[in-house]
Each structure stands twice: as structure tokens, then as C-alpha cells.
Amino acid sequence: MTLLSVLGVLSSAVFSGTSLLYTTLGEICDQRSGIVNLGLEGVLLVSASAGFAVTYLTGNPYLGVLAAALAGGLMNTILGYLTITRGANQLASGLALMFFGFGLSAWIGRAYVGARITGLPRFPLPGLSALPVLVRSLFQFDLLIYLSVPAAILVWWILFRTRWGLGVRAVGESADTAFASGRNPRRIRYQALFVGGLLAGLGAAHLSIAYAMNWTEYMTAGRGFIAVALVIFSKWHPLRAIAGALLFSGAVAFQLLLQSSGIQISPFLLDTIPYLLTLVVLIAWGGTRRHSAPASLGRVYQGTE
Amino acid sequence: MRPQPDLAERAKSASARAVGGLLRYGSMAVMAFLLFGVILLVSGKNPIGAYRDLFSSTLGSARGFSEVLVAMTPMLLTALAVALPSRIGLINVGVEGQLYMGACFATWGALTFSDLPAWVLLPGMALLGMIGGGLWALIPGVLRAHGLVNETITTLLLNSVAPMVVSFFVFGYWHSPMDTNKTANFVPSARLPTLFDTRVDLSLIIGLVLLGLFWFVMRSTRWGLEMRAIGGNPQAALRNGIPTRVYVISVLCIGGAVAGLAGMAQVSGFYGVLLANFSRGIGFMGFLISWLAGGNPLGIVLTSFAVAMITSGGNLLQLTRDVPYAVINILLAFTLFVVLARPRVLPRRKAA
Numbered sequence: 001m002t003l004l005s006v007l008g009v010l011s012s013a014v015f016s017g018t019s020l021l022y023t024t025l026g027e028i029c030d031q032r033s034g035i036v037n038l039g040l041e042g043v044l045l046v047s048a049s050a051g052f053a054v055t056y057l058t059g060n061p062y063l064g065v066l067a068a069a070l071a072g073g074l075m076n077t078i079l080g081y082l083t084i085t086r087g088a089n090q091l092a093s094g095l096a097l098m099f100f101g102f103g104l105s106a107w108i109g110r111a112y113v114g115a116r117i118t119g120l121p122r123f124p125l126p127g128l129s130a131l132p133v134l135v136r137s138l139f140q141f142d143l144l145i146y147l148s149v150p151a152a153i154l155v156w157w158i159l160f161r162t163r164w165g166l167g168v169r170a171v172g173e174s175a176d177t178a179f180a181s182g183r184n185p186r187r188i189r190y191q192a193l194f195v196g197g198l199l200a201g202l203g204a205a206h207l208s209i210a211y212a213m214n215w216t217e218y219m220t221a222g223r224g225f226i227a228v229a230l231v232i233f234s235k236w237h238p239l240r241a242i243a244g245a246l247l248f249s250g251a252v253a254f255q256l257l258l259q260s261s262g263i264q265i266s267p268f269l270l271d272t273i274p275y276l277l278t279l280v281v282l283i284a285w286g287g288t289r290r291h292s293a294p295a296s297l298g299r300v301y302q303g304t305e
Numbered sequence: 306m307r308p309q310p311d312l313a314e315r316a317k318s319a320s321a322r323a324v325g326g327l328l329r330y331g332s333m334a335v336m337a338f339l340l341f342g343v344i345l346l347v348s349g350k351n352p353i354g355a356y357r358d359l360f361s362s363t364l365g366s367a368r369g370f371s372e373v374l375v376a377m378t379p380m381l382l383t384a385l386a387v388a389l390p391s392r393i394g395l396i397n398v399g400v401e402g403q404l405y406m407g408a409c410f411a412t413w414g415a416l417t418f419s420d421l422p423a424w425v426l427l428p429g430m431a432l433l434g435m436i437g438g439g440l441w442a443l444i445p446g447v448l449r450a451h452g453l454v455n456e457t458i459t460t461l462l463l464n465s466v467a468p469m470v471v472s473f474f475v476f477g478y479w480h481s482p483m484d485t486n487k488t489a490n491f492v493p494s495a496r497l498p499t500l501f502d503t504r505v506d507l508s509l510i511i512g513l514v515l516l517g518l519f520w521f522v523m524r525s526t527r528w529g530l531e532m533r534a535i536g537g538n539p540q541a542a543l544r545n546g547i548p549t550r551v552y553v554i555s556v557l558c559i560g561g562a563v564a565g566l567a568g569m570a571q572v573s574g575f576y577g578v579l580l581a582n583f584s585r586g587i588g589f590m591g592f593l594i595s596w597l598a599g600g601n602p603l604g605i606v607l608t609s610f611a612v613a614m615i616t617s618g619g620n621l622l623q624l625t626r627d628v629p630y631a632v633i634n635i636l637l638a639f640t641l642f643v644v645l646a647r648p649r650v651l652p653r654r655k656a657a
Contacts, residue, residue, distance in 0.1 A: 038398075038461075081646070088645040091398060091457070092596045095589045096641035102585070103634030107348065110629045217631055218585070225465045232458060268473040272466045279462055282454045298457075 007139075009256045014145060015211050017249030021148045022203030023227040024234065024241040025155045026196040030076065031231055032159060033192035034172040034296045035083055038094025040200060041224030042101015043075040047204035049109035052215040056112055061120045065144070065205040072201025075101065076193040084189050087300045102218070109215045120144060120210040144206045149242060155199070156238040168192045172294030175301040185301050203227075226274060233278040236293060248274045330644075334611075337640040344635055350628065358625055359618035371503035372620075375575065377613035378505070379404075381512030382567035383591025384609060385519060386438075388600040390456075390560040392523065393535040393552055399445060399460025400564040401588030402467035403438035407565025408572045409471045410437030412488060412579040415495035415572075416479060423494035430495065431569055438565020439558040441467060446557035450550040456557065464588070472581045479579065487580040497574035508570030515563065516602040532556065564588065597644055612637065 023044060030037040037043070051068025055061045075097065082093040120142035159165035167188050170178040175185040207223070208215055226248060233247070234240035255270040342352035362369045383400045390397040411434035418426055445459035481489035497506040523529035534542040535549050543549045567587070572579045594612060598604030619633025 078642070082642065086646040088647075089596060091396065092593055092641075093645050095593050096638050096645060098589065099586065099593075099634045099641065100638030103632050103636070103638060106629045106631030107344065107635060110632075217629070222465055222468075225461070229462050229465070266473045266477050268469040268476065272469050275462050275466045279454075279459065282458060282462075283448065285454075 006257070009253045011139060012256060013249040013253035014141065016252045017245045018145050018148050019203040019207040019211065020223060020227060020230065020248050021152065021241060021245035022144070022206065023200045023223060024203075024230045024244055025152055025238055026072070026199030026201075026203065027227050027231045028234070028236055028238055028241060029155065029159070029168070029192050029196035029199060031236060031297055032172045032294055033168045033189045034175060034294055034299065034301070035079070035189060035193060036090050036094060036228075036298050037076065037079055037097075037193070037196065038091055038228065039075070039079055039097025039101060039224075040094075040227055041220055041222065042098040042105075043072050043197060043200050044204040044207070044220045044224050045101045045105035045218070046075050046108065047072040047201035048208035048219060049105040049112070049215055051201070051205040052115075052117065052208040053108055053112055055117045055119075055209050056115050059118070061118065061209050064117075064209045065120070065202065068205035068209070069198045069201035072199070072204065073194045073197035076197030076200070077190065080190045080193040083300065084186050084193075089300070090298050098224075106217050109217065112215045113217075115215065117209070117213055119213040120206075142206075142210045144202060144210055148245075151199070151202075152238050152242050159238060164188075164191070169294070172296060174296055175299075189301075200227075229275055229278045232293075233274075233281055244274075247277065333643045334640065337636065337643045340639045340643075341636040344632075345628075348628070355622055355628075358621055359615075362621040363614045363618045368503070369617075371501075371505050372617045373610065373613045374505045374509055375503075375613075376617040377609045378509045378512055379567045379571055379575070379587050380590055380594055380609040380612060381516060381605060382508070382563055382570065383588050384594040384598065384605045385512070385516055385591075385602075386560045386564035386567065386588075387592045387595035388598070388602075388605060389519060389563065390557050391536075391595060391600045392532050393549075393556055394539065395449070395553065395557055395560075396457045397442070397445075397460055397557065397560050398457055398592055399442065399464050399561075399588075400567075400591045401584060401586065402460070402464035403441045403561040403564035404568035404571070404584055404588045405467035405471050406441040407434035407438035407562075407568030408579060408583070409467075409474060409568075410434055410565065411569035412479065412572055413474075415491050416488065419492045419495060421494065423496075423498075426494050427497065427573070430573055431566060434565040434569025435562035436565070438568060439562035441565070442557045442561025443554070446554040446561075449557070450553040468582055468584075471579070475579060475581045486582075487578050489578070491573065491577050495573060496577055497570060499574075504575075506570070506574035508567075508574050511566070511570070513606070516605060520602040564591075567591075593641060597641070611640075615640065 023040065027037060027040055047068040050071035051064040054067035055064030058064070078100070079093055079097050082088040082096075083090050122140035122142050125139045125141070159168060167178065167183050170181070170183060171185045171188045178185050178188070204220070207220065212219060230241060230244035230248065234244040251270055251273045255267050258265050258270075259267070338356065342356070345352040345355055363373050364370060383404065386400045386403065387397050411430040414426070414430040414433040418429065421429070441463060442460070444463065445454075445456040448454040448459055449456040475488060476485055479488045481487065497508055499506045500509070523532065531542070531547045532552065534545070534547055535552055539549055571583065571587070576583060590612065594605060594608045598608045615637050616633060619630055619636070622628045622633060623630045
């Protein structure tokens with residue numbers, strides 16, 4: 001196995017993990033405010049199709065990214081309306097949102113199946129100009145990749161170092177207490193969901209505009225659920241989400257490495273690794289109350305009247 | 306204890322409830338159809354024509370009606386797989402995965418023992434399917450019963466693992482010489498018999514019988530009483546000597562077994578072949594149906610029928626109106642949204 005193939009594997013792992021990191025960050029925002037978004041799969045599909053369509057129509061991938069992010073925010077707002085304003089069950093609302101996403105994305109994307117776009121432009125890593133061209137070409141990433149880790153740090157900073165973030169976490173722990181201390185749980189949850197939707201939308205945009213550069217129905221292939229698993233794995237913490245996304249990328253890379261070195265292990269078994277590791281982590285926490293799930297996660301806030 | 310109203314009064318209130326319910330769900334349906342009509346209009350299709358197609362194709366002919374029953378069959382089972390654990394307060398979001406494992410085990414049976422006669426092979430496959438789904442639910446059950454991990458999280462995680470296990474076997478070992486993503490067609494003795502020369506198969510009857518059994522067990526047996534006690538107050542139930550831990554594990558496993566049976570019915574009845582990623586959310590749909598029906602067996606049948614009408618009508622819209630099949634999910638989702646949001650303009654359900 002050559003150095004080049006190893007580098008190629010690393011490069012493609014970075015590409016496949018980026019959308020997951022944004023999506024996980026988005027779900028962390030949702031869940032920190034106390035709302036489980038099981039419809040993430042649908043949100044991703046709608047964002048991916050909307051972003052792809054806008055990129056195709058305008059020829060500008062950055063507009064596509066913007067459209068995808070907004071689409072994600074709007075999809076999450078639907079969930080917000082159902083669960084916050086109408087007090088509907090979060091799991092059922094999320095699954096309904098997922099089916100909505102299946103349908104809406106197929107409807108948006110129906111004219112663009114097989115269409116081709118120029119994806120997000122890629123820039124070489126600075127400081128690599130000394131490397132051979134072939135190697136350098138592997139380390140050309142797009143803007144969303146460069147911004148992914150800073151985005152995680154930004155989300156951490158917002159959630160843990162700003163007033164608004166404190167409000168989000170307070171509402172997620174106990175909406176009643178947050179209300180008593182003068183915050184508006186409903187408004188904060190709407191805001192957190194919208195921000196979470198924007199982030200998920202960025203992840204979906206990376207998938208359809210930068211990575212796959214096409215649109216197919218159900219193209220997210222379960223990434224929404226992987227993200228939900230990674231949120232638990234990362235203990236609802238934005239910085240650990242980086243580790244979660246790396247875990248997934250690592251599994252992909254490992255799989256590609258094995259394939260290129262001729263070892264026969266089914267890729268499907270390797271795909272299960274992130275889930276099984278999450279399960280093991282959960283069991284290891286089991287019984288201890290030290291893990292940091294937001295206390296009012298999944299509960300409907302009835303309000304005080 | 307409330308004073309029992311006399312029979313005439315009870316009948317009156319029941320009929321008033323039925324009318325109220327009909328009115329409520331009727332107006333919800335109208336709302337959902339209006340919303341989807343807007344989507345159709347925007348995409349330049351005639352909504353009235355599309356709805357006429359949808360109704361005439363599903364309720365207008367015996368053939369169409371039978372297709373609705375076909376679509377409804379797996380939903381009955383997957384909804385039951387959610388409804389049963391929900392009676393003791395367990396949230397089984399993992400039906401999708403249990404369905405896949407059931408299909409996987411049943412397919413192993415179908416491929417290994419393909420020379421057995423149908424009357425041995427089919428019950429064997431059904432049993433294998435139930436074992437597969439049951440084992441898949443055993444993991445969350447044990448973890449929950451010992452207070453280690455909440456079953457909502459584990460069932461959800463295992464959902465994503467099961468299709469990969471199926472893919473592992475299909476792509477690696479079981480695929481037919483021509484395809485990579487599906488097995489060879491099952492031999493006739495591994496196919497569930499169909500009824501009346503339609504695509505409706507035996508699993509419809511099985512689903513209805515199991516729902517009836519569920520109703521009976523919850524209503525008139527000791528198990529039902531104890532499960533209701535656990536669902537009402539697990540602490541009190543435990544202190545009254547009900548083995549809640551045993552119930553948690555066994556009820557979740559039975560739920561998983563029912564889901565596994567649904568998977569077996571899908572591969573043996575509907576498809577006749579195991580296709581990787583064959584289910585696009587049948588298990589999740591079961592969760593929604595059970596939740597909408599409040600875990601009530603009759604409600605499950607009615608809700609499944611309504612949902613099946615929408616999904617099988619979608620097949621026809623694809624053909625006649627050039628709308629991708631997946632788009633029918635929008636109509637489905639609007640219906641769900643409207644029910645979930647329970648708009649104020651409609652008569653409200655009494656606080657549950």
C-alpha cells in the first residue's frame with residue numbers, strides 16, 4: 001500500500017465525516033433545549049434537495065448552501081410548532097417530520113435527478129505548496145470542511161459561554177425553572193430549533209453540493225439517525241461531537257483501507273461500529289447519573305397558566 | 306367509584322362520541338387534503354383530478370381495495386409491536402430494526418430448508434422471524450430492566466444496525482447469481498398463501514387475529530391487569546408483588562417478535578424475496594399509527610386502513626399524474642401534522 005492511497009483514504013474520510021459533524025451539532029442544539037428531533041433524516045433530505053436545486057438554478061454553490069441552511073431551519077420550525085406551540089409528542093412529531101421530508105425532498109428534487117452541478121470550490125491547504133501535485137490535489141477541501149471544526153467550537157462557545165446558550169441549557173434542564181427565572185422557554189426552544197436546523201442544513205448542503213454533487217432520493221441513507229446516535233455518544237457536548245464525527249470517518253477510512261489492501265471484511269459490518277460503540281458507551285454509563293442528558297429532554301412544556 | 310350511567314344514557318354518549326370523533330377526524334382529513342392540494346396546484350397538477358384518482362383507485366374497485374389491504378397488513382403488525390410495550394410505559398421505536406431481523410432470520414429458513422413442504426416451512430419461517438425480532442428486542446429489554454439504558458435510545462440505535470446485518474448477509478452470501486442486492490426468489494413453498502386471487506396474503510388474517518388477541522389479553526386476563534398496573538404506576542405495581550422486570554423484558558420481546566413476524570410476512574408474502582433496505586419506514590409508520598390510535602386495537606385497524614389508503618393511492622398518482630411515489634409522503638405527513646397539532650377550530654378531544 002502506498003502513502004498516496006493512505007492519504008486518499010484520509011481525504012475521503014474527511015469528506016464523508018463533515019456533513020455528519022454539522023448535523024450532529026444541529027441535533028445537539030435541538031436536544032440541549034429539550035427537544036428530540038427524530039425527523040432529522042427528513043430535514044437533511046429537504047435541505048440537500050433544496051440546496052442542490054438552488055445551486056443548479058443559480059450556478060452559485062454558496063447560494064445553494066444558504067438555501068439548504070434556511071430549509072433546515074424552516075423544517076425544524078415545523079417541528080417547533082407541533083411540539084412547542086401545540087404540545088404534541090416529540091417522537092411522533094419527529095417521525096411525521098421524517099415522512100414529510102421523504103415526500104417534500106422527492107418533490108423538490110424530481111426535476112434534478114441526474115442533473116450536474118459545479119460543487120463547492122475547493123482550496124488547497126495553505127502551506128502545502130511544497131508537496132507533489134498529486135498529494136496536494138488530495139488535500140483540497142471546500143469552505144465547509146475548513147469551517148467544520150471552528151463551527152463546533154463556535155457552537156460550544158455559544159452554548160456554554162453566552163447568555164443565550166445558558167438560556168437554552170436552562171430550558172433543556174427544566175423549562176419551569178427557566179420560566180421562573182424570567183426566561184421564555186417557548187421562544188428559546190424555537191430559536192434553538194432554528195439554529196439546529198441551520199446547522200443540519202449545512203451538513204446536508206455539504207452532502208449534496210460538495211461531496212456527492214448530485215441528487216438522488218433518500219440520498220442521506222440514515223445519516224440523520226447516525227447523528228442522533230453521535231449526539232448521545234458525544235454526551236450532548238459540541239466539542240466531543242468532533243470525536244463522534246471522527247469515529248464515523250475513521251470507520252469509513254478503515255473500511256476503505258481494508259478494501260485497498262485486499263482484506264475481505266464486509267463494509268456493512270464496519271458500518272455498524274459507530275452504533276455499537278455508542279451502545280457500549282451507553283452501557284458503561286448505565287446506572288451512573290453522571291451522563292449529561294438534558295433533564296427535560298423529550299418532555300412537553302405545558303406552560304404555567 | 307363513579308355512579309354507572311344506565312344503558313340508554315351510555316349508548317347515547319357513545320354515539321355522541323362516535324359522531325364527535327367522526328367530525329373531528331373528518332375535518333382533520335379535509336384540512337390535510339387542502340394542504341396537499343396546494344402542493345399539487347403549485348406543481349401544476351389538478352388536485353381534484355388527483356384526489357378523484359386516489360379515491361376511485363383505492364375504494365372504487367375490488368382490486369384497488371385489495372391493494373389497500375395489502376398495504377395495511379404490515380402496519381397492523383408493526384403498530385401492534387409498539388402498542389403492546391406502550392401499555393407498560395415502554396417506548397419501542399425499534400420496530401424498524403426488529404422487522405429487518407425478523408426478515409433476516411425467516412429468509413435464512415427459506416433458503417436453507419427450501420425443500421421442505423409449505424406446511425412445515427411456513428410455520429418454521431414465522432417462528433424464526435419471531436425469534437429474530439424477539440432477540441433484537443431482548444437487548445433493549447434487558448438493558449432497560451436492569452436500569453442501565455433507556456429503551457428509547459437503544460431501540461433507535463439498533464434500528465440502524467439491523468439493515469446493515471441484512472445487507473451483510475444479502476451482499477455477502479445470499480444474493481442470487483444475477484443481482485447483488487437481493488436473494489433469489491423464494492420457492493413457492495416459502496410463500497405465504499394469498500387470498501381470493503389477490504395480493505392480500507395470510508398475514509392480514511394473522512395481524513387481525515393478533516390484534517383481537519391483544520384486546521382480549523388486555524381486557525380479560527391477569528396479564529392484562531398486571532400490565533395495566535405497571536403502566537399506571539410501576540412503583541406501586543412492584544410493591545404489590547408484580548414482577549415488573551420480567552414484564553419489561555418479556556413484553557418488549559413479544560413486541561419485537563410481532564415486528565419480526567411482520568418482517569417475515571413482508572419477505573414471504575409481499576416480496577417473495579429479501580431485498581436489502583426493503584423497508585422505507587414501515588416500522589416507524591407502525592409507531593405513528595399506534596401513537597395516533599392510542600394503542601387501541603380497533604383504532605390501529607382504522608388508522609392503518611386510512612394510512613394504507615393514502616400510500617397505495619400514491620402508487621396510482623405516480624402513474625397517472627407523473628408525481629414521484631415518495632411525494633405521497635407529503636399527504637401522509639400533512640395528515641399526521643394535522644392530527645398531532647389538533648387545531649383549536651376543530652372539536653377537541655377531552656383531555657386524555
